[in-house]
Amino acid sequence: MDDLVIARSLFGTTMAFHIIFATLGVGIPLMILFAELLYQKTKDRDYAVMAKRWTKGLAVLLGVAIPSGTIAGVQLSLLWPGFMEVIGKVMSLPFQIEIYAFFIEALFMSIYVYAADRISPAMRILSVTLIAIGASASAILITNVHAFEGTPAGFRIENGEIVDVDPWVAFFNPSFFVTAGHVVLSAFMTGAFVLASIAAYHMLRTKHHERVYRFHRKALMLSLTVGGIFSLLTALNGHESAQLLHKYQPEKLAAAEGLFETQSHAPLAIGGYTDRETESVKWAIEIPWALSFLAGNSFDTVVRGLNDFPKEWWPPLFVHTLFNAMVGIGFLLILLSIIGFVWNKIMKRPTFPHWLMWCFIAAGPLSVLGIEFGWIFACTGRQPWVIYRMMKTENAVTQTGNLATLFVLFVAVYIILSIAVVLVLRYYFRRHPVANDLEEKPNEGSLQM
Numbered sequence: 001m002d003d004l005v006i007a008r009s010l011f012g013t014t015m016a017f018h019i020i021f022a023t024l025g026v027g028i029p030l031m032i033l034f035a036e037l038l039y040q041k042t043k044d045r046d047y048a049v050m051a052k053r054w055t056k057g058l059a060v061l062l063g064v065a066i067p068s069g070t071i072a073g074v075q076l077s078l079l080w081p082g083f084m085e086v087i088g089k090v091m092s093l094p095f096q097i098e099i100y101a102f103f104i105e106a107l108f109m110s111i112y113v114y115a116a117d118r119i120s121p122a123m124r125i126l127s128v129t130l131i132a133i134g135a136s137a138s139a140i141l142i143t144n145v146h147a148f149e150g151t152p153a154g155f156r157i158e159n160g161e162i163v164d165v166d167p168w169v170a171f172f173n174p175s176f177f178v179t180a181g182h183v184v185l186s187a188f189m190t191g192a193f194v195l196a197s198i199a200a201y202h203m204l205r206t207k208h209h210e211r212v213y214r215f216h217r218k219a220l221m222l223s224l225t226v227g228g229i230f231s232l233l234t235a236l237n238g239h240e241s242a243q244l245l246h247k248y249q250p251e252k253l254a255a256a257e258g259l260f261e262t263q264s265h266a267p268l269a270i271g272g273y274t275d276r277e278t279e280s281v282k283w284a285i286e287i288p289w290a291l292s293f294l295a296g297n298s299f300d301t302v303v304r305g306l307n308d309f310p311k312e313w314w315p316p317l318f319v320h321t322l323f324n325a326m327v328g329i330g331f332l333l334i335l336l337s338i339i340g341f342v343w344n345k346i347m348k349r350p351t352f353p354h355w356l357m358w359c360f361i362a363a364g365p366l367s368v369l370g371i372e373f374g375w376i377f378a379c380t381g382r383q384p385w386v387i388y389r390m391m392k393t394e395n396a397v398t399q400t401g402n403l404a405t406l407f408v409l410f411v412a413v414y415i416i417l418s419i420a421v422v423l424v425l426r427y428y429f430r431r432h433p434v435a436n437d438l439e440e441k442p443n444e445g446s447l448q449m
Contacts (some may be wrong), residue, residue: 105131
């Protein structure tokens with residue numbers, strides 16, 4: 001493999017690893033906040049125990065999210081010097097502001113973990129709120145660099161020189177708000193469904209322990225409710241994202257749907273795979289006119305096809321599969337939330353059927369896969385550009401060589417870290433079963449961290 005392929009593989013692997021922990025680091029604080037609010041409203045100690053235990057897990061996940069994020073930042077500088085030259089001169093604001101967001105998150109995380117039993121309920125809620133705000137702000141600021149790559153603004157490249165720099169125009173580039181919304185909403189969704197999976201798994205294991213079963217049932221219903229709301233909001237935001245692609249990155253939208261010819265009343269292709277030779281999507285289910293409506297809220301919207309662009313500008317055509325997988329998982333999660341709500345609140349059944357419990361268990365891993373598919377689609381669909389229509393990826397990569405060794409070493413580090421996280425979480429929660437927390441007397445500190 002040449003340096004470009006290895007560099008993309010190395011950085012892609014780093015991001016695929018980091019994004020799991022970063023996403024949960026944004027999503028779980030919101031769940032802790034809801035548990036705190038429910039505890040203060042209902043005085044049901046089960047919600048206090050949820051907040052306590054979820055915070056313990058969050059602390060371990062952040063212990064990996066922070067260094068893996070640092071690794072990603074270092075790799076940006078080492079692997080993509082051409083890209084970082086532009087970022088340093090045009091788009092450094094998000095990195096600078098992100099330091100303050102991280103400071104807020106870390107400060108109030110410390111207060112909540114070490115002083116929860118010594119501060120007022122209002123201060124506990126304020127602390128968790130600021131943790132969630134700091135985590136969300138960090139995610140928005142960092143992914144704004146990705147938004148800038150797809151819709152660059154605030155500068156020009158003239159004769160190889162960067163001129164007419166306006167950092168605030170670059171910061172609030174055309175896709176800033178849609179991308180910011182998508183990363184936060186999908187993180188809230190993922191955090192909720194991962195906790196739903198854990199609760200469903202423990203419900204199956206503790207169905208003969210009524211007190212513990214009730215606790216996990218409450219956790220499941222809270223997680224499904226939050227996850228369902230944010231999966232629906234993520235889908236609505238995805239509609240805005242498609243319209244953004246139609247306006248600013250039309251070949252990416254065309255590749256996502258396997259559309260080769262420009263047309264109005266364009267169909268939406270669901271499933272199948274894109275065949276370059278026949279310029280069609282084979283084995284797909286087509287919904288007439290739906291792509292035009294998705295792109296412009298009108299069935300007669302003209303959607304540009306891939307043949308309108310030079311073939312060297314075409315993204316890899318497998319992005320159609322990634323896009324379908326991402327969207328399909330999203331709609332499945334919405335469906336599971338609705339089924340859970342109907343079964344529990346409308347039909348008022350005391351237990352869930354075995355098959356549905358296993359679907360809930362699968363929801364968490366599926367939501368993480370959806371995040372991974374979405375991230376790969378977003379980055380791969382922009383190729384061959386690192387900065388859309390301004391700088392090609394091959395022109396931004398390092399020329400130092402010897403990247404294969406680094407790739408192997410980093411993959412080994414990520415494998416070790418993944419195993420360590422699983423072992424630490426397993427060890428802690430086995431040593432501190434939920435039954436012990438539920439039996440703890442309130443006057444001994446029901447919210448001790």
